[in-house]
Amino acid sequence: MTELGSVAWPPAPIRTERLVLREPEARDRAALIELLASPEVGAFLGGPRPRDESEREMPKVPRRRPGLFVVDLDGSMIGQITLYRDTGHLRQADGKAELGYLFLPESWGCGYAAEACAAALDCFAGAFPGEPVVLATQTANKRSMRLAAKLGFTEVERFEAWGAEQWFGMWSRVTPSDRPGPLPTGRGP
Numbered sequence: 499m500t501e502l503g504s505v506a507w508p509p510a511p512i513r514t515e516r517l518v519l520r521e522p523e524a525r526d527r528a529a530l531i532e533l534l535a536s537p538e539v540g541a542f543l544g545g546p547r548p549r550d551e552s553e554r555e556m557p558k559v560p561r562r563r564p565g566l567f568v569v570d571l572d573g574s575m576i577g578q579i580t581l582y583r584d585t586g587h588l589r590q591a592d593g594k595a596e597l598g599y600l601f602l603p604e605s606w607g608c609g610y611a612a613e614a615c616a617a618a619l620d621c622f623a624g625a626f627p628g629e630p631v632v633l634a635t636q637t638a639n640k641r642s643m644r645l646a647a648k649l650g651f652t653e654v655e656r657f658e659a660w661g662a663e664q665w666f667g668m669w670s671r672v673t674p675s676d677r678p679g680p681l682p683t684g685r686g687p
């Protein structure tokens with residue numbers, strides 16, 4: 499994975515109705531370790547990361563890089579979003595920016611992931627007009643599949659990898675001028 503080039507990305511913390519998307523801070527370390535160690539979170543991602551390994555290897559201030567956002571609810575980290583330009587782990591991504599999302603299970607079912615991802619995509623589209631974003635997820639990961647659809651990703655293909663069926667989707671901002679006009683009602687003058 500590489501970062502998203504020379505554009506100042508993200509420009510500043512992104513605020514949504516309920517959340518803040520910001521850089522990781524020292525106070526996020528415990529939640530980040532919890533996130534990686536969670537069996538539910540890792541269920542479709544190759545399994546959880548052993549807690550003691552993260553404790554040993556994660557720096558005091560978790561690593562910062564453009565395109566990595568901690569999702570903060572009322573001052574506490576509830577998840578993480580990444581928007582990295584893919585460089586090869588996924589042939590289909592072909593150098594495009596790829597969205598990833600991981601949320602602590604206690605925060606599932608509240609629309610937080612959708613709210614945070616929509617804001618990150620919006621910000622991305624402002625910084626990189628016209629560039630698509632891709633996403634890969636296991637088809638068995640129903641929550642992730644629902645989220646991808648809700649965000650407006652559309653299926654490009656399905657493929658087998660890492661022992662499971664993967665869904666590969668693409669998103670690009672529909673600008674107001676691209677949107678179809680209102681459908682005719684059939685009632686003319």
Ligand SMILES: CC(C)(COP(=O)(O)OP(=O)(O)OC[C@H]1O[C@@H](n2cnc3c(N)ncnc32)[C@H](O)[C@@H]1OP(=O)(O)O)[C@@H](O)C(=O)NCCC(=O)NCCS
Nearest residue numbers: 539598599600601606607608609610611612635641642645
């Ligand atoms: C994928 C993942 C982020 C989805 O989380 P999520 O909370 O289900 O996703 P959303 O933010 O879209 O929330 C949707 C749910 O919130 C509910 N909801 C409640 N209040 C809401 C609100 N104000 N606005 C929107 N939805 C709301 C929706 O009805 C929906 O409920 P449902 O799950 O019962 O259908 C989460 O399951 C996760 O972190 N999984 C592990 C990591 C992973 O597999 N990532 C994929 C790799 S790319």
